[in-house]
Amino acid sequence: MEHNGFTLWFTGLSGAGKTTLARGAEAILRERGMKGEVLDGDIIRQNLSKGLGFSKEDRDANIKRIGFVCKLLTRNGVVAVGSAISPYRAVRDFVRQEIGNFVEVYVKCPLDILIERDVKGLYKKALSGEIKNFTGSSDPYEEPLNPEVVVDTSLERPEESIAKIIARLEELEYVPPAPQGEVYSAEELKAVEGRLHELGYI
Numbered sequence: 001m002e003h004n005g006f007t008l009w010f011t012g013l014s015g016a017g018k019t020t021l022a023r024g025a026e027a028i029l030r031e032r033g034m035k036g037e038v039l040d041g042d043i044i045r046q047n048l049s050k051g052l053g054f055s056k057e058d059r060d061a062n063i064k065r066i067g068f069v070c071k072l073l074t075r076n077g078v079v080a081v082g083s084a085i086s087p088y089r090a091v092r093d094f095v096r097q098e099i100g101n102f103v104e105v106y107v108k109c110p111l112d113i114l115i116e117r118d119v120k121g122l123y124k125k126a127l128s129g130e131i132k133n134f135t136g137s138s139d140p141y142e143e144p145l146n147p148e149v150v151v152d153t154s155l156e157r158p159e160e161s162i163a164k165i166i167a168r169l170e171e172l173e174y175v176p177p178a179p180q181g182e183v184y185s186a187e188e189l190k191a192v193e194g195r196l197h198e199l200g201y202i
Contacts, residue, residue, distance in 0.1 A: 005074035006174050007067075007099045008165075010083040011092060011144060012107030013136045014122065015114045017153040017161070020199050021107060022083040024162040027191035028184065029079050032176055037073055039066050041084030054133040060091045067095030074099055079174075087135045089142040103172065105165055106147040111136060113154045148172065158196055 008025060010018040019040055026036040041062070052058040063086045070080035086092050096102040114136070115123045126134030133139050149168045151161035163183050169175040179185050184192065 004101065004174070005077045005079060006101035006103060007070040007074050007080045007082060007095075008103050008105065008169070009070070009086070009092070009095070010081070010105045010107055011086045011147075013109065013111070013114055013141055014085060014134075015117055016107040016109040017158065018083040018085075018107045020158050020196065021105070021151065021153075021161050021165065022081045023195040023199060024158060024192045025165050026079070026081050027195045028162065028166055028188045029081075029175065031185065031188040031191050032178075034079050034175070035077065036079040036081055038081045038083060039069055041066065041082075041086075054139070056088065060088060063088075063091045063095060067091075067098055070095070071099045074101055085135050085141070087139065087141045089144065092144065101174070103149070103169065103174065104144055104147040105149045105151065106144045107161075108143075108150055108152045109154045159192060162192060 008022075010022050012018050019038075022038050022040070026038050029036045052062050063084060066082050066084055070082050073080035086095075092104065096104065111123075115127075118124070122131060122134065123137060125131045126137035129138075131137075135141050149165050151164055153161060156164070166175060166178075167183075170177050178188065
């Protein structure tokens, strides 16, 4: 069965759980016979956006580059799963407009929980002024106004957030429903567990 491409765009602060949810959602999409590709913000920075800093202009350039790749994939029937802080609303809206088939997932998590979870201590360093231009501390994060999906990783387990995202994609008719109306099939559960295990969550 031929599926249309679309972009599933995860935005949220550092450490909120974007990559975990992106990988888990992609595992389910593959189980349902769709081609998916995760474009992780950190990995893109090391490759496609090497040399860019963290000024507003450089951040916007980075997001536009990720958006451009998502657009190419979407146009060719692939599900592009973008996972990047993407702090500025205007550039996210620009990417949405460029791509067309675009689903924004806001991965929400309160700052105090992110600081608690932060194994690298980046938030503490940013708050003490050691790290400059850190989103959520010295740099702003503009919350999406009308995202298609909002998940709160301080209240939901990863699999609950993933189930919410998949259910919304089914509602929007981007994704075929699971067999016999299940949330996940046995294969999908195995795929999600594998992804979460790889990322050290279970």
